[in-house]
């Protein structure tokens with residue numbers, strides 16, 4: 001049973017995912033990952049991602065200078081959030097991602113995980129552009145932005161697929 005305080009945060013000891021569903025989910029997750037891995041295109045994409053951050057800049061003209069530098073923030077962090085950026089939306093993203101950091105797999109504890117904009121554009125609140133990260137991973141992805149955008153764009157499709165399956169077994 002999930003319990004929240006008045007600010008919508010989880011109360012200690014009340015797991016967001018019932019234990020038996022967690023087990024079921026991890027079984028299905030590994031099954032789907034195995035299936036995805038059989039897909040050549042996916043495998044190639046992931047192997048590039050796992051090789052390192054340099055691959056994404058390779059051969060791209062001017063990628064490391066000026067506006068294209070992954071560390072160049074371009075004032076994005078000062079942009080006002082779009083109107084759709086609500087706690088309800090963030091909560092639904094966390095639910096989709098099973099309250100788990102999508103980088104280090106840390107399960108959400110007392111403190112809610114952050115919801116990260118994959119393309120760093122805070123106006124883009126499409127669920128496909130949003131992913132759950134713990135606080136430390138969220139600060140990690142502030143550098144090497146090109147790399148992380150590509151990385152999450154690949155993994156988000158897996159998450160959405162997984163969530164569909166998870167919802168159907170829960171129903």
Ligand SMILES: [Zn+2]
Nearest residue numbers: 101104134137
């Ligand atoms: Zn993390």
